[in-house]
Amino acid sequence: MRRAMPDPVKIPPGPLDDLVVVDLTRVLAGPYCTLVLAELGARVIKVERPGHGDDAREVGPFIRGKSAYFMSLNRGKQSIALDLAVADDRAIFEKLVARADVLVENYRPGVLAKHGFGWEALHARWPRLVLASISGFGQTGPYASRPAFDMVVQAMGGVMSLTGWPGGPPTRVGTSIGDITAGLFGAIGVLAALQERERTGLGRHVDVAMLDSQVAILENAIARFAATGEVPGPLGARHPSIAPFAAFRARDRYLVIAAGHDAMFGRLCEVLDAAELVADARFAGVQDRARNADVLGVELEKHLAARDAADWLARLAAAGVPCGPIHDVAGVLADPQVRARNMIVSVDDPVAGRLEMPGNPIKLDGRADPVTRPPAPELDANRASILAELEREDG
Secondary structure: OOOOOOOOOOOOOOOOOOOEEEEEOOOOHHHHHHHHHHHOOOEEEEEEOOOOOOHHHHOOOEEOOEEHHHHHHOOOOEEEEOOOOOHHHHHHHHHHHHHOOEEEEOOOOOHHHHOOOOHHHHHHHOOOOEEEEEEOOOOOOOOOOOOOOHHHHHHHOOOHHHOOOOOOOOOOOOOOHHHHHHHHHHHHHHHHHHHHHHHHOOOOEEEEEHHHHHHHOOHHHHHHHHHHOOOOOOOOOOOOOOOOEEEEEOOOOEEEEEOOOHHHHHHHHHHHOOHHHHHOHHHOOHHHHHHOHHHHHHHHHHHHOOOOHHHHHHHHHHOOOOEEEOOOHHHHHHOHHHHHOOOEEEEEEOOOEEEEEEOOOOOOOOOOOOOEEOOOOOOOOOHHHHHHHHHHHHO
């Protein structure tokens, strides 16, 4: 069973072109994992609930009644609606799994086993199969049976305690990093298990928790706590250990400057005509500038107030000082570098029309990266073709 797909736009061949992924996931973490695999060439068959489908189909915003959210996460996949409690649908599901390389699910731990498809049962029947389970708290531990959403794991994983301004209310990161990091770690786990299967012939159970994924990205925060015993808190836009490394106000608006090393700081001061800052003992070295980051910011903004942000950005970039504008989403989509890297692609949906969405950040030499992608499937849209394919192979 391979990648024949009825979509008018085909995903070009990729490094995972020979893989079949059965996707039992819904909403964000699991679908993001399988989206990454699909973008790398895998054939992804999305198994959804009859009559309802993925919950994300009902999440806005909507275009002509269709969820743009769902479409962006499930482009290029196929859909078949199966009820695992119904014997005929179970038989179809088993045929799909028998031909698959990977099964991805994001039920609460134990739910798949209740249907007779726990890891032990799957591994006994199909030893080469890789199972990836993405859940809120993982397959083990005292919280394993709890439900979780992005907000919950951002809070419990410490990220919200580091986000926002000192003294302000708890602040969620503006994108769903609780789900997305779990999806990314899930895809990495799948690829690692497939690589091991090349040596052993056996699949593995990949267990990824959203909470674990949040803890894994607390790089500087945990290092600071381990080193000093002090509990880190929110710092607004600045870095906890490097300065100047923050957002600064120019004459008309804010810009970002990240000049953390001595040489970069010297070039920054040269552009700003601020030689007195280089000579200031408070700013002599990396640790000095970090300790005095607030007063350094005040001094820099005195100089930045002389020109508009665009003028400073051009001068700083020419001098090799890391800097950038603070884009809103419209600015991101209009940025020439983003466009040059094909990071905004489009789908032509038969109902919603043309829709722009993020591209694939993994660029592979010799592999096409088209500006268009196949649309997300309608619920159960590929049932007939999938069943016909199964029948041919059984015959």
